[in-house]
Amino acid sequence: MGITAEERPGGTAPGSARAPGRTGLWLIGARGSVATTATAGLAAIAGGLAPATGCVTEQGRLGALPLTAFGDLVVGGHDISEVSIAKRAELLVESGMLPLRLVESVRDELDEADERVRPGYYPAGPGSAAGHAPGGAAAVSQADAARRLARDITAFREDHGLDRVVVIDVASTEPPIDDRPEFADPALLLEALEDPSRQILPPSSLGAYAAILAGAPYACFTPSAALGIPALRRLAEERGLPTAGQDGKTGQTWLRSVLAPAFAARGLRVLSWAGANLLGGGDGATLADPQAVAGKLQSKNRGLQQLTGGATTPLHIDNVQDLGETKVAWDHINVEGFLGSRLSLQTTWSAFDSMLAAPMLLDLARLLALADAAGESGHIAALGFFFKDPWGSDEHSFAEQTRLLAEWAEAASARVASRSGAGGGSRP
Template identity: 35%
Template sequence: MKNVVEVQPNDGKLAILIPGLGAVATTLIAGVDAILAGRNAPVGSYAEMGHLPTADGERVRVKEAVPLASLEDVVFGGWDIYEGNAYQAARRAKVLSNEDLSACQEALERVKPMPAVFDHEYVKNIDGPNVKSAKSKWDLAESIVADIKGFMDANGCDRAVGVWCASTERYIEPGPVHQTVSAFENGLKENHPDISPAMIYAYAFVKSGVPLANGAPNLALDIPAIVEFAKREGVAIAGKDFKTGQTLMKTMISPGLAARMIGVEGWYSTNILGNTDGAVLDDPGSFKTKEVSKLSVIESILEPELYPELYGNITHRVRIDYYPPRGDNKEGWDNIDIFGWMNYPMQIKINFLCRDSILAAPVALDLALFMDLAQRAGMSGVQDWLSFYFKSPQRNGDVMPPHDLFKQQEDLFVTLREISSRSSVKAPKIASAS
């Protein structure tokens, strides 16, 4: 670590600010309320439930090893293109049961969306009335900066962190406007068409000194201008695209195949999804963004350049179909054509009937808590140690993070141990099972 400084305390309130108060965000808010009320355990959250292996083979609770923000101190806010509060948004998303919605209705109704930055050219298949208007994209960024400050002041928050939970934007390649901070700022002022809403939010968060994690495959935090800006301003950033359903399975299974030197000839993946995310991805431009994110996993883990006999000719296909009857209950189906000794063929079939937002909500929570921790630990720029949570981990300079879930987990452990060594928190050790 370059910044060897003492970790700042976790005193005061933490604002978790979310662009996109849809299915994932409202499920997160409802889940935190259920945890605080004692109705549910924080299942799926490593930050809340996990233990950290120590260098000498023992374990401590993560919450006791590093000074994470307490859920009691969290205040939620955000932006959305729809005007209704988070309770209305949660009912529209149809993720949670009526019983659960009734139990957390008060907590959800407190969260009312600020007008969003939105451009129909970047997200085709949805629209809403709660949208900012301004003369320039620079003015839109300034409006978000004002929103962040206003929310923190109104709610007595000492710190803030952002987690992007809004829709997948259409695919775009980096251009000249994305290369430097000055070029990007000029582009904002000149309404450059290659600056997307997600990039406007990214700029505004960094300008506000607020760390941001990108839960979608949008090209927002990745561009050189934002990376440079984050380093200059001392702000932590991390992305991209929450790793939840099918890709989570791939990063678990691929390392096992590679460890046993089992060959892979083809991997076909298809998904059916009926929520807003599915509707957005029904547009070819947005699907292209998601496809690029999902396709990068297999080849990175199996390393065909090292094992051409095993993985040199893989056919990898990814499909996503919008199927409204399924709602948020996504189904990911994989057919894996493998081969073994003497090239005899075999197959693996996976049918993962998952709940998209139920898997994503604890990921969003962990990222919020760990990004706040990173900011207080003086860790600016790309937080590649959080690649554990992303489909398409963000490159940190010349370093490309691994896709292997278990290597990513070890990177997470290593960094948390390092932060713990700089923290005044002293946790009791828990002996490992014999």
């Protein structure tokens, strides 16, 4: 699988030969709040209607690199919801998050993207119509389901003449899962997947497996199991794919990863860091489920524990539907200073959560395309910049991550330039 530059019908112009080329962005959860915002925003930016505020790849050292042009990004994806992207965008206008005019201006692009959405995989239960979950019936194995999903991705690449497709999981958060022997052993896992009577993988992991089958670079923006299963990760590495994750670091957790290292650099000792999160919207409703919230809380707290060296860090997420798409987060930080004195910092963050996440999807698409063009594979540690729980890295300090990301992107770009000079530019 994978197509070479030669096969491409509409390749990028010779002038931009060094850029990673036309890239597909395949969103698992393409009709969700984050995905819809990213899709609308991409259309607006590519169409010159809005600046790329919030896109890291347009700033500073990264902004100077020859990345995929916004106009060369094409959105498609999987979802299990029947509500179209345009309809979802309207709901986001009503909630006060998206500006009406902007949505009206990009309505055609939203409709086009929605036509590229294929039914996702969901085994059973709420919201999963039979037609949407062919793997849900005992009739087909999970392997068959994954092959169906992979075919959707491959068809998307071919239909749109894309150099590559980056798959990003932005579907609803799943509850944490229990470990199983098959998770540690690729052979056992592949065998279990072929068994039509078993459903061994959660949907997020099946989606990750489909990306592997399609030879697509993959990022996980959610705290779900996804590619966190060791056997799957092994398969991705064998396939030589660049991967990145996990759980987008957009708001409160990002702020913590900015502040905690700064306290440490001052020699101040964080004793406790208590947090409250209020959120509504689809994510708020999902996280009202104590099972689902457990995964999110773990993911949020891990970095803080590491950065503070084990402070007391109670954290709560509450579903407050009247806040709509707004997320409000309060932190109270109690710190020990000189001679045992105490100081406190409180922060209150209030933001439309999806507005923070959406530009990151565009960044990830561009940077995974770069990694792929540069021939990288495995977890890209430098992309830990974007995540609460960085795969392939223990670095949680945002300032340090900023530096590492710029260094990596510059080096990767240099490699692409030398490869493309040598005629390459795409995975062989």
